[in-house]
Amino acid sequence: MRCPPPFGTYPASDGHFALAVLNDRLFSTFCEVIGQPDLAQDARFTTDTLRRENEPALAEYIDGWAGGLPVDEVVDLLSAAGIPASSIQSVAQAWASPQAVERGLASEVTHPDLGVLNVPEQPVHFSGVGRGGRKSAPALNADADDILNTLNKEQNA
Numbered sequence: 016m017r018c019p020p021p022f023g024t025y026p027a028s029d030g031h032f033a034l035a036v037l038n039d040r041l042f043s044t045f046c047e048v049i050g051q052p053d054l055a056q057d058a059r060f061t062t063d064t065l066r067r068e069n070e071p072a073l074a075e076y077i078d079g080w081a082g083g084l085p086v087d088e089v090v091d092l093l094s095a096a097g098i099p100a101s102s103i104q105s106v107a108q109a110w111a112s113p114q115a116v117e118r119g120l121a122s123e124v125t126h127p128d129l130g131v132l133n134v135p136e137q138p139v140h141f142s143g144v145g146r147g148g149r150k151s152a153p154a155l156n157a158d159a160d161d162i163l164n165t166l167n168k169e170q171n172a
Contacts, residue, residue: 019063020070021045024103025077030086034077035099042066048096049080119146126151 021036036045039062043055054060054076059069066073081089086102093100109115110133118140121133134149 019067020073021066021077025074025081027081027084027086027089031103032081032086032089032093033101033103034093037099039063041098044096045093045098048092048098049076051076051080122147122149124149124151127154127157 018035018037021034021042024031024033036042039055042060043052046052046054054073058065059072060066084092090100090102104112110121115121118138120136120138122136123131124134125131129151132151134151136146136149140146
């Protein structure tokens with residue numbers, strides 16, 4: 016069974032955010048935050064079932080409010096009111112986030128054709144096990160001679 020709206024991702028002026036309004040109390044608070052306090056009493060939105068049935072109309076209110084605000088402001092306003100919300104980051108944003116940097120989730124490797132690349136590290140830290148030292152993948156056919164020589168030796172043995 017799907018969660019009742021508003022639950023999901025919605026656009027803001029500079030990106031998208033996730034929102035989880037899962038009960039009537041939160042919906043009432045949400046309506047206040049978006050400047051539409053009367054929506055909580057609107058016959059189309061008074062129950063989870065009705066909100067689900069009228070999701071497109073509800074989404075128009077959300078889009079109208081959030082579409083004029085940056086994601087960070089939307090999330091700050093909703094979070095301050097106790098409504099679960101979060102920005103949705105691009106891969107590049109997540110990769111450069113303070114959490115990813117602090118956890119050392121990337122290592123630099125030098126690829127023979129592509130140059131310096133940031134590649135993922137093992138995300139779990141184990142006591143006594145070092146990190147880093149990753150190697151790039153070889154260039155196409157870079158190991159062909161070694162592999163063929165090994166196969167020839169095994170075949171002739």
